[in-house]
Amino acid sequence: xxxxxxxxxxxxxGGCVVSCPTLKGCVSQSETExxxxxxxxxxxxxxxxxxxxxxxxxxxxxIEVSV
Numbered sequence: 001x002x003x004x005x006x007x008x009x010x011x012x013x014g015g016c017v018v019s020c021p022t023l024k025g026c027v028s029q030s031e032t033e034x035x036x037x038x039x040x041x042x043x044x045x046x047x048x049x050x051x052x053x054x055x056x057x058x059x060x061x062x063i064e065v066s067v
Contacts, residue, residue: 005040007033023047 007018010029017028020026026047028039054060 003044005037007036020044020047 003020003022005018007016009015010017013029015031015033016033017027017029017030018036018040018042019028020043022036023044026040026043028036028043030036030039051060
């Protein structure tokens with residue numbers, strides 16, 4: 001799957017900050033853009049795994065919304 005990401009320079013610490021706006025709180029950072037891209041991939045995988053864990057524990061449910 002593909003997820004949109006935003007890469008921005010980290011003005012305070014240097015390097016890059018990368019986030020996935022469709023996954024609230026899914027953020028990573030690194031010294032280089034290449035590392036930041038690899039880090040956000042890992043962050044997205046971890047985020048999605050935690051969602052599946054919550055579903056298994058029946059702490060998270062989904063609903064369908066028609067527009």
